[in-house]
Amino acid sequence: MALAQPKNIAQPPRSRSQAFFRSLRWHEAKWAYLFLLPNLVLFTAFTIYPVFASFFYSLNEWTIQTPMKFIGLDNYIALLSDKTFIKVLGNTFYYTAGVIPFQTALGLLIAVALNQKLRFNTVYRSVYFVPVVTSSIAVSMVWQWMYQPEWGVFNSLLKLVGIQGPNWLFSTTWSMPAVILLSIWKNVGYSVVLYLAALQSVPDSLYESAMIDGANSWQRFWKVTMPLISPTTFFIIVLSVIGSFQSFDQIYVLTQGGPARATSVIAHYLYQNGFQFFKMGYAAAIAYVMFAFLMVATIIQWYYRRRWVFGEE
Amino acid sequence: MQTTTPVNPALAPHTQHTHRKSAATQAKSILRSGVLHVLVAGGAIIMLVPFIWMVSTSLKQLDQVFTFPPQWLPNPFVWKNYSDALTIVPFGTWFFNSLRIAVLVTLGQLITCSLAGFTFARMRFPGREALFLVYIATLMIPAHVTIIPIFISMNSFGLVDTPWALILPGLTSAWGTFLFRQFYLSQPPELEDAAKIDGCSWFRIYSQISLPLAKPVLATLGIFTFLGSWNEFLGALIFLQSKDMKTITVGLLQFRAEYQGLGNWPVMMAGVVISTLPVLIAFIIGQKYYVQGIALSGIKG
Numbered sequence: 304m305a306l307a308q309p310k311n312i313a314q315p316p317r318s319r320s321q322a323f324f325r326s327l328r329w330h331e332a333k334w335a336y337l338f339l340l341p342n343l344v345l346f347t348a349f350t351i352y353p354v355f356a357s358f359f360y361s362l363n364e365w366t367i368q369t370p371m372k373f374i375g376l377d378n379y380i381a382l383l384s385d386k387t388f389i390k391v392l393g394n395t396f397y398y399t400a401g402v403i404p405f406q407t408a409l410g411l412l413i414a415v416a417l418n419q420k421l422r423f424n425t426v427y428r429s430v431y432f433v434p435v436v437t438s439s440i441a442v443s444m445v446w447q448w449m450y451q452p453e454w455g456v457f458n459s460l461l462k463l464v465g466i467q468g469p470n471w472l473f474s475t476t477w478s479m480p481a482v483i484l485l486s487i488w489k490n491v492g493y494s495v496v497l498y499l500a501a502l503q504s505v506p507d508s509l510y511e512s513a514m515i516d517g518a519n520s521w522q523r524f525w526k527v528t529m530p531l532i533s534p535t536t537f538f539i540i541v542l543s544v545i546g547s548f549q550s551f552d553q554i555y556v557l558t559q560g561g562p563a564r565a566t567s568v569i570a571h572y573l574y575q576n577g578f579q580f581f582k583m584g585y586a587a588a589i590a591y592v593m594f595a596f597l598m599v600a601t602i603i604q605w606y607y608r609r610r611w612v613f614g615e616e
Numbered sequence: 617m618q619t620t621t622p623v624n625p626a627l628a629p630h631t632q633h634t635h636r637k638s639a640a641t642q643a644k645s646i647l648r649s650g651v652l653h654v655l656v657a658g659g660a661i662i663m664l665v666p667f668i669w670m671v672s673t674s675l676k677q678l679d680q681v682f683t684f685p686p687q688w689l690p691n692p693f694v695w696k697n698y699s700d701a702l703t704i705v706p707f708g709t710w711f712f713n714s715l716r717i718a719v720l721v722t723l724g725q726l727i728t729c730s731l732a733g734f735t736f737a738r739m740r741f742p743g744r745e746a747l748f749l750v751y752i753a754t755l756m757i758p759a760h761v762t763i764i765p766i767f768i769s770m771n772s773f774g775l776v777d778t779p780w781a782l783i784l785p786g787l788t789s790a791w792g793t794f795l796f797r798q799f800y801l802s803q804p805p806e807l808e809d810a811a812k813i814d815g816c817s818w819f820r821i822y823s824q825i826s827l828p829l830a831k832p833v834l835a836t837l838g839i840f841t842f843l844g845s846w847n848e849f850l851g852a853l854i855f856l857q858s859k860d861m862k863t864i865t866v867g868l869l870q871f872r873a874e875y876q877g878l879g880n881w882p883v884m885m886a887g888v889v890i891s892t893l894p895v896l897i898a899f900i901i902g903q904k905y906y907v908q909g910i911a912l913s914g915i916k917g
Contacts, residue, residue, distance in 0.1 A: 331740055332742060348784075350790065416652055437847075438846070438892065545758075
C-alpha cells in the first residue's frame with residue numbers, strides 16, 4: 304500500500320477502484336488468485352459442488368436409469384420408518400461405543416508405559432503403529448482367517464484351554480464384537496502416538512513441584528498428567544467418533560454387513576443403496592443424516608469440552 | 617516425540633538416586649521396570665500376532681494349515697505360494713495401477729496444497745479469510761457425502777473405470793492446504809519480506825524460499841497422502857470395475873472371490889503379504905514424518 308502511493312501521485316486515479324487495480328496490492332492479489340487457482344478449481348469441483356449436489360439429490364427420487372423426480376423431504380421421512388435404517392443406526396452406535404473406550408484407554412496405557420523410556424522404545428512404538436498404516440483390506444483378510452471357526456487362531460487358542468469358540472463372523476452375537484476387536488487393534492497405535500506427543504509436552508517443572516509437595520507417582524498421574532493431556536483425550540475421542548461413524552472397509556471385507564444385518568453400519572447401508580440398488584437420492588439422504596450425526600456429536604463434545612478439558616473455562 | 621527426549625520425571629528421580637536409597641527401594645524399582653517391560657512387550661507381541669500368522673500361513677502347505685494345535689513354523693517353507701499368487705491374478709497390473717494413482721495424487725497434493733497454503737499464509741488478497749473459512753468448514757465432511765455426486769460427474773464424463781476417477785479428486789485436499797498454511801504462519805516472514813523488497817517475484821519467493829523451508833511438511837503430507845491413496849478402498853470399489861483397472865485393495869477382494877471357495881488360505885495370505893510390503897517399506901522410510909504429522913495435527917487440533 305505504502306509503496307503504491309508514489310504511482311498514484313504521478314497519475315491521479317479517476318476512481319477508487321481504478322486506483323486499486325493499478326496498485327501493488329492488486330498485483331499481489333492477482334498472483335494470489337493465480338496460485339490458488341489449481342487448488343480452488345479442484346476443491347470446488349470435488350468438495351464444494353458435491354456437498355450441494357448431494358443435498359439436492361437427497362430431495363429427489365432418482366435411480367441412475369430413471370429421470371430425477373423432486374420429492375422434497377420424502378427420502379428423509381422414509382428413512383425414519385425404514386426399519387433397516389434404524390437397525391443400521393443402532394449398529395453404528397454399538398460399534399462406536401465398543402471401539403472408543405478401549406482405543407482411548409489402551410492408547411493411554413501403552414503411551415504411559417512407552418514414555419518411561421524403556422529399551423527398544425522406538426521399536427515398540429513402530430510395532431503398535433504398524434496396523435494403522437497397513438491397508439484395512441489386507442488386515443481384514445488376515446483377521447477373517449484368524450476368526451475361521453475350526454482352524455483360526457482365536458478358536459485354536461480357546462480350544463487349548465478347553466473352550467469351544469463361536470463361529471465369529473457368522474454369529475449374530477459375536478460378529479460385531481469381532482469387527483470391534485479388529486478395529487481396536489488397527490487403530491490403537493494412533494492414540495498411542497497422539498498420547499506420547501502429549502505426555503512429552505508436559506513440562507518437567509510441574510512434576511518436580513508435585514514431588515516436592517509429596518505427591519506419589521499415582522497422584523502425579525491423576526492430578527498433573529491427566530488434566531494436562533485432556534485436550535488430547537478430547538481430540539482422540541472426537542476423531543474416533545468421526546472415524547467410527549464412517550467405518551466401512553473392515554465390515555465390507557469381514558461380514559458384508561451380515562449375518563442378518565448384525566454388522567451393517569450406516570456407511571455400509573449407504574453403499575448398498577447408492578451403488579448396489581442405485582437409489583442415489585435415498586443414498587444421498589443417508590449421507591446427510593450421517594453428516595448431521597457427526598455435526599451434532601462434535602458440537603456436543605465441544606460443549607462439554609469446557610467442563611472437563613483443563614484450562615478451558 | 618523423539619525417544620531421545622529426557623526421561624519422564626515421574627520416574628527419573630528413582631533411577632538417579634537409587635545408589636543412595638535402600639536395597640528395598642532399588643529392588644522395587646527393578647521390579648517395576650521389569651513389570652513394565654513385560655506389559656509392553658506382551659502387548660507388542662499381541663499386536664504382531666496377525667502379521668506373524670499371515671506370514672506363517674503364507675509359507676505353509678495346504679494340509680499344514682488345517683492342524684490342531686496350529687503350527688507357527690511352516691515345515692517345509694512353501695515359496696511356491698508366492699509365485700502362485702503372482703500368476704493366478706494380475707498382481708503386477710494392480711500394483712502398477714495403485715502406484716500410478718498414489719504417485720500422481722501425492723505429487724498433485726504437494727503442489728496444489730503448498731501453493732495454496734503459502735498464499736493463505738503470506739499473501740494479502742480480498743476474500744482471504746472467508747475463503748479459508750470455507751476450506752476449514754469442509755474438513756469435517758465425510759467422504760460419503762461427496763462420493764455420490766463425484767460418481768455421477770465421473771459417469772457423465774466417461775471417466776468411471778479409469779484411474780482418473782480416483783486421481784482427479786485426490787489432487788488437492790483441504791487438510792493439506794491447512795497443514796501448509798499453519799506451517800508458514802509458524803515461520804518468521806523475514807526472509808520472504810527481504811526478498812520482496814529486493815523485487816523478487818511472488819513465484820520465485822514461493823519456489824526458492826518458502827518451499828525449501830517446508831521440507832518437513834512436504835515429507836509429512838507426502839507420506840500421508842501416499843499411504844492414504846495406496847490403501848484407499850471405497851472409491852476404488854465404486855469406480856474401478858474391470859479387472860485390469862483395479863488397484864491392489866480391490867484386487868485383493870477379487871483374488872479372494874476367486875480363491876475363497878477353494879479354502880486356499882496359504883496362497884491368499886501370500887497375496888496379502890505382497891500387497892502390504894510396499895506400505896511397510898514406505899512406512900519404515902518415512903516413519904519419522906508420519907508420526908510427526910499425526911502429533912502435529914493432534915497438538916494443534
